[in-house]
Amino acid sequence: MRVERLTGVYKNVRRDVVVLAYRCSPVAGTPGPRAETSAVEWVSPDEAARRMPPVFAARVADALAAGPPASRAHDGHDLV
Numbered sequence: 001m002r003v004e005r006l007t008g009v010y011k012n013v014r015r016d017v018v019v020l021a022y023r024c025s026p027v028a029g030t031p032g033p034r035a036e037t038s039a040v041e042w043v044s045p046d047e048a049a050r051r052m053p054p055v056f057a058a059r060v061a062d063a064l065a066a067g068p069p070a071s072r073a074h075d076g077h078d079l080v
Contacts, residue, residue, distance in 0.1 A: 002027045007063040008070040010055070013080060023063045053077045 031040040049057035062070040
């Protein structure tokens with residue numbers, strides 16, 4: 001993977017956890033199951049958003065948007 005840019009900073013206010021999200025692109029190899037993933041598939045941004053809670057869908061939207069990195073807070077499921 002090649003890191004392209006920071007796309008967002010996300011704080012879980014219930015757990016006091018901060019996540020830095022980056023937009024990356026593949027440079028070699030074939031995506032597949034690994035220790036942290038059971039399956040891999042390419043889907044449209046709309047389909048990806050339908051498959052996840054709103055807080056994670058926002059991260060995908062932020063990664064695809066132009067502009068500066070987003071800064072958001074959430075409760076583990078919804079943006080606050």
